[in-house]
Amino acid sequence: MWDTTTNGEPINNGKFTTITISGVDNPEEVLENCKSIVTALLNHSKTKPTSDKWLTLFPEKVVKFASQLSFEDFGYDTFLFSIQSIVSDFQDPNLREWEWYSSKVNESGFQITFAGWFSFRNYWMIHYQMIPYSKFTIENNDSIFNPKVIKDVISYKNFTF
Numbered sequence: 817m818w819d820t821t822t823n824g825e826p827i828n829n830g831k832f833t834t835i836t837i838s839g840v841d842n843p844e845e846v847l848e849n850c851k852s853i854v855t856a857l858l859n860h861s862k863t864k865p866t867s868d869k870w871l872t873l874f875p876e877k878v879v880k881f882a883s884q885l886s887f888e889d890f891g892y893d894t895f896l897f898s899i900q901s902i903v904s905d906f907q908d909p910n911l912r913e914w915e916w917y918s919s920k921v922n923e924s925g926f927q928i929t930f931a932g933w934f935s936f937r938n939y940w941m942i943h944y945q946m947i948p949y950s951k952f953t954i955e956n957n958d959s960i961f962n963p964k965v966i967k968d969v970i971s972y973k974n975f976t977f
Contacts, residue, residue, distance in 0.1 A: 825918045827865065828927065833914065833934035836953040837942060839885035846945050847919060847926045849875045853941045854916060857906045873884040874899070881944040892967040895949075904922050905937050914938075922931050925951070939963060946970060 819913050826832075840846060856873040863869050871879050882899050897905070905911045914932035933956070944951065948970045949963045 827917060827931055829931050831949070831957055832929060833932070834915070834927060834929045834955040835934070835939075835942065836925065836927045836955070837861070837947060837951050839951050842927050843921045843924065844924040845944065846947060847928070849878065849922055849926065849945055850941050851916075852918075853878065857903065859865060861907060863903075865900045865907065870899050872876060872905055875945075877946070877977055878944040880971040881975060883948070884973070889969045889973065892972075893965045895936055895963060895965060896969060897937065897940055900941060905935075911935060911937065936963065941964050943970075946975065 837843065837846065853874055858869075860869070860873060863873075879899070885896055885898075899919050914930040914934040916928070917931040918929040920927055939949075939952070942952070949965060949968050953961065954961055
């Protein structure tokens with residue numbers, strides 16, 4: 817699955833979303849964790865969103881991050897979701913209008929290109945690895961932007977791993 821387009825190739829036509837992450841210490845690890853998450857979601861698409869199995873399928877750091885979120889955090893950082901909601905969204909064909917197209921690691925970050933529309937509801941797979949939104953640049957067919965929230969949970973909360 818990951819072997820066909822792994823060098824950051826651009827999409828020549830059609831809808832696309834490219835997420836560029838810059839200024840991170842461990843880009844290879846974060847990108848591999850993203851691939852692991854998508855693989856788990858695809859391989860276990862029949863597993864109910866409420867199943868505890870997801871807590872063992874996702875990378876430990878992602879699960880620990882999610883488990884430390886409070887009700888107040890969801891009010892400040894509008895891109896936060898529970899594991900159950902994340903899985904439910906992925907299993908909803910109306911919300912998953914994308915496929916992983918290409919990815920590459922560069923000197924201080926990485927880039928992922930998705931064919932189709934990659935919803936903001938999926939930024940969690942990067943953010944839950946302690947990557948603040950200030951490191952994100954999102955490009956789609958007609959715009960380039962940085963995600964904005966009231967307050968990035970990473971900026972005020974101390975997570976333990």
